[in-house]
Amino acid sequence: MKRVRLGGLRLLQSAALLVTAVCSSAAHADWYNDGKVLLTGGVFTVDGAGGGGAVPWATISGYETRDGINGSAAFTYVNLPALQVSFYGVNVGFYDRLELSYVTARLSLNLSNVDLVGLLTQSLNLGDSLGINAWNNTLQMDTYGAKLRLFGDAVYTSDSWIPQVSLGGLYKNNMSKDLVHTLGANKNKDYEVYLAATKVLFPISTLVNYTARYTSANEDGLVGFGECSGNGNCTNKRKIRSEVSIAHLVAKNTAIGGEWQQHGDNLDGKSLNLNGLDTQGLASLLQNLGLGGLSNSLTQKKEGDWFDLFMAYAPNKHISFVVAYLMFGNISVAPDQNGFYFSTHLTF
Amino acid sequence: MTIRKSTLSLCAALLALCSASGAIAGETKTKPIMGIPASSVAAFGGVDGIHNWVESLFYYIMLDNRINYIFKEFGNVDRQIALNTQLEHMVLGGPNEYQGASMSAAHADLGITMTKFNAVVEAAYNACERNNIPYYNCNDLIAALAPFTRVIVTR
Numbered sequence: 251m252k253r254v255r256l257g258g259l260r261l262l263q264s265a266a267l268l269v270t271a272v273c274s275s276a277a278h279a280d281w282y283n284d285g286k287v288l289l290t291g292g293v294f295t296v297d298g299a300g301g302g303g304a305v306p307w308a309t310i311s312g313y314e315t316r317d318g319i320n321g322s323a324a325f326t327y328v329n330l331p332a333l334q335v336s337f338y339g340v341n342v343g344f345y346d347r348l349e350l351s352y353v354t355a356r357l358s359l360n361l362s363n364v365d366l367v368g369l370l371t372q373s374l375n376l377g378d379s380l381g382i383n384a385w386n387n388t389l390q391m392d393t394y395g396a397k398l399r400l401f402g403d404a405v406y407t408s409d410s411w412i413p414q415v416s417l418g419g420l421y422k423n424n425m426s427k428d429l430v431h432t433l434g435a436n437k438n439k440d441y442e443v444y445l446a447a448t449k450v451l452f453p454i455s456t457l458v459n460y461t462a463r464y465t466s467a468n469e470d471g472l473v474g475f476g477e478c479s480g481n482g483n484c485t486n487k488r489k490i491r492s493e494v495s496i497a498h499l500v501a502k503n504t505a506i507g508g509e510w511q512q513h514g515d516n517l518d519g520k521s522l523n524l525n526g527l528d529t530q531g532l533a534s535l536l537q538n539l540g541l542g543g544l545s546n547s548l549t550q551k552k553e554g555d556w557f558d559l560f561m562a563y564a565p566n567k568h569i570s571f572v573v574a575y576l577m578f579g580n581i582s583v584a585p586d587q588n589g590f591y592f593s594t595h596l597t598f
Numbered sequence: 599m600t601i602r603k604s605t606l607s608l609c610a611a612l613l614a615l616c617s618a619s620g621a622i623a624g625e626t627k628t629k630p631i632m633g634i635p636a637s638s639v640a641a642f643g644g645v646d647g648i649h650n651w652v653e654s655l656f657y658y659i660m661l662d663n664r665i666n667y668i669f670k671e672f673g674n675v676d677r678q679i680a681l682n683t684q685l686e687h688m689v690l691g692g693p694n695e696y697q698g699a700s701m702s703a704a705h706a707d708l709g710i711t712m713t714k715f716n717a718v719v720e721a722a723y724n725a726c727e728r729n730n731i732p733y734y735n736c737n738d739l740i741a742a743l744a745p746f747t748r749v750i751v752t753r
Binding site: 346406410411452 | 747
């Protein structure tokens with residue numbers, strides 16, 4: 251036992267030494283590369299993959315060319331009337347071929363109707379299986395991603411219509427299991443697969459991207475995946491949804507554009523799933539309290555597709571900023587969510 | 599002795615062949631998918647403007663330690679400026695004669711990486727800015743030169 255532990259420790263030590271050696275000796279020699287032209291690696295999406303704001307592109311994130319490795323870190327803040335989300339993430343691009351990414355999202359929900367349910371269940375001791383807190387509902391989701399460039403060069407094949415095409419996968423783990431179930435979702439963890447095609451059209455200084463994503467996500471997974479109807483009938487039907495990004499470069503360091511991301515309808519028209527509770531009891535209780543209207547207000551609206559208009563500015567290869575105006579339509583029980591997006595992308 | 603003589607003559611024949619084929623092969627206009635506007639040469643300020651742009655390009659190339667040594671080692675910069683002016687004029691529409699070697703022949707042994715190619719592209723954008731050539735016109739030239747990546751980047 252002791253020997254095994256020692257062996258493990260030795261292994262760890264040598265691994266650490268190796269990492270240090272590689273990092274220090276070759277830090278700016280062999281594998282490090284930042285040879286891409288400004289902005290051609292895209293910025294940091296909310297899924298952690300390189301791309302626009304919400305739509306992953308076929309480009310590999312970071313400024314590396316096929317000659318080396320580069321990485322980036324990013325912070326994104328989204329402010330909508332009913333919720334705020336912070337995204338913290340990193341990604342690494344290998345030889346302009348493979349990209350690995352991780353991002354964690356913290357979403358604070360300020361929905362007075364949902365909070366009121368939390369307040370009632372809490373004060374009436376109805377149990378806490380809903381995952382609703384009376385004062386502060388926070389959802390957390392981690393997303394792990396990988397993207398492989400299959401073929402094509404988005405930038406330099408200006409004499410061919412063939413775009414750069416990449417295949418990507420995302421694994422999303424929403425830690426707020428109870429809350430996403432209460433909001434009517436089936437699963438809190440799931441994967442998504444996407445195929446992205448990106449092309450820079452120099453004569454019109456515009457980057458065009460189309461992505462097809464195979465997913466069952468509700469609001470990108472922030473409200474889980476799939477759906478459960480009231481009778482406990484749960485499904486997780488993945489479908490192919492379309493996403494489009496158009497970025498027009500007005501200068502070599504500034505892009506403006508827009509995005510569209512198709513969303514599903516898993517939770518449309520569903521009330522909050524109060525399975526853990528005696529819902530009849532809650533309804534009559536609400537009636538008695540003169541809050542009968544609350545049950546109606548807990549019906550989720552039709553999930554809106556995401557639209558955004560953005561401006562990206564990269565003063566140099568180490569930092570870029572994106573500001574965007576978001577038009578996300580209805581999110582869960584909150585109607586017409588329009589707001590702002592701010593992102594900082596640091597590239598090494 | 600006889601062997602040496604025949605080797606020499608073989609070399610001479612090869613040289614003649616190379617220069618002859620070089621003159622014929624040269625380089626041809628690229629075919630960007632959306633075309634190059636007919637006004638491109640004028641947007642660069644005519645042939646004189648293109649020449650100025652190429653001078654600026656080489657100014658920025660020779661400042662960039664990632665690539666300047668290649669140009670110092672393998673090329674006569676004045677000659678390259680003259681030939682590049684012809685090349686850029688041709689790909690932007692011409693019509694004119696390009697007297698240099700093909701892009702593949704000229705770069706075959708240089709071991710150019712994508713990183714180095716991109717460094718020249720960065721110099722090209724800097725040259726456009728320096729010469730007050732609008733970004734959109736600059737992109738027409740980049741579109742016209744981009745297909746050469748396939749033969750220039752050999753590593």
